[in-house]
Amino acid sequence: MRTSWADSVANSAYETVVSDNNSLRRPTRSTYVPPHLRNRSAADTPNLSGPAPERTSFNGNAGVSQLSRSSMGGGGGTKPELGRQSQGYGYTGSGRGGGGCWNNRSGGWDRREREVNPFGDNDEADARGQAFNEQENLGINFDPYQDIPVETSGENVPPPVNTFAEIDLGELLDQNIRRCKYVKPTPVQRHAIPIVLGGRDLMACAQTGSGKTAAFCFPIISGIMREQYVQRPRIARTVYPLALILSPTRELSCQIHDEAKKFSYQTGVKVVVAYGGAPINQQVVVDLFRNMLYFAFIYANYSIILIELECKRERCLVLHKLLDIFSLEDVLRELERGVDILVATPGRLVDLLERARVSLQMIRYLALDEADRMLDMGFEPQIRKIVEQMDMPNRGMRQTMLFSATFPREIQRLASDFLSNYIFLAVGRVGSSTDLIVQRVEFVQESDKRSHLMDLLHAQRENGAHGKQALTLVFVETKKGADSLEHWLCINGFPATTIHGDRTQQERELALRSFKSGRTPILVATDVAARGLDIPHVAHVVNFDLPNDIDDYVHRIGRTGRAGKTGLATAFFNEGNLSLARPLTELMQEASQEVPAWLTRYASRVPYGGNKNRRYGGGRFGGRDFRREGSLGRNLDHYGGGGGNGGTAYGLPGNYGGGYASGVMSAWD
């Protein structure tokens, strides 16, 4: 690592601060020194008597922040009490976001942020690598992942690394990796990080829960710290992120944001998340509560908690945080404080782009998580708009990373429009966290499903340890079905909650928290929860209704057996799922699972093809580079040279907007 990097950050932050406002040097609360930075030699923090400096962001948007101060929190004029309250209170806009105290007594932007430590206390020893004991590692047990097959293709693939020490990610990032208790890189990290650090585009197929998020976050954060970017423009209220991470659900964006915050702690790299779902302006909500005496908070499991609400400002803020409201105003405010890495769902990002609050001109890194979902029928137009029709640099001018546990071939073909001379990486086989997830299929008629589920849950409760029920995630097909099953479970003595797209964002997040905490150890979910969500301790995934698509099945069962733990996946199969018989059988055989004889019979009876699963080319491997299959008459290896304007040259191909499936089918028929 170039030691000059930290120095240059320190100096630049120092200079910026001093030139903007001399009064900063007066001791304030911001002279707090985080535990892991105490007792450091003076050389580590040159020119500063206080803590290691924290830049507002690499965006250098401090001036914009100042402008926005007057409109913050409803503004001092219109909401005087709240405005005053905010100053000393240090509440965070979203309750999950960047945090920070507002010390603006002097009226200027005397606002050096104190970054919330996402690791809690007590990380001093780990951060400095002292007393670190691999045996006591509380982190992920990655050993089961060590010998899974890895396949790469593409030109000049950088060799994998075996340890984090082999990669120069920078000292600050290394500290955060230690704080996360990551001992050694997972297979996807071993391969993907050198590829991205080497400046290459990447299409990566890897089981979720195996360290995917870190695999793209580490090189992005490291790259942003390393490079000297030209000063970003300061036009109106537009911000210019350097990296964009897109994901298909709000919860997943939130999760990625939380992780990215950990990785970027104290690095000065600013991460902001933007997603929708907050219909009410938070200010309206707060004003409303101030005039109420009681507020009934109805939990999904029908218990009602009454919160006495006096017209005290403190209570308003507590309530505010409790509700965890994340409105558009919150996003805009966060953005104005500067952003280097923007994590977003597509809808909200398009909104922000159209409002010209975000520009993609300076994007150096683009990551699509759950890329196959992002490019399916529902999302593809939005993604294409963001990547090809706004102001994002063309492929070749930016680095693009696509991650998913499954990569159907025609999705690969769509995705290649966004990539330049990319490397394909497949870690493990789809569905084969082999030894970690035990898959069972049971024949259950539609009408017997509820009682059968009840049997499973009773058995589980009896076997369970000390009355504490293991977390069970139940997937159903429809939103209505989710509500009705949840209700049925509750009245039958199984505390359950539900997450689906008809619930408000607050209800969704509350449900997720309630499930994670074990308060309601059963979560009934639609496919909104199928992908990417990292919920520790999910012991059992029940496919109450099987999906029509084998890839969805793969993603669903991936919610258990995560991070080196074992898991059980039970599927209820009946005549309604015939189209899944063959791919399911093949997948289970692939993963060395016991396939019931009756399912094999169904599979052999179903004529090959004749259903939509045929589009997968018969391969239950997500892990195959479609460029190697040669039958498409389009040699994508030539893409590299086209780099600069390739995106538009191939942009909006004839198959855009649908109809690609038939072409692909004929290609392998």
Next chain:
DNA sequence: AAAAAAT
């Protein structure tokens, strides 16, 4: 056919 994602 359903689900998700902006207001």
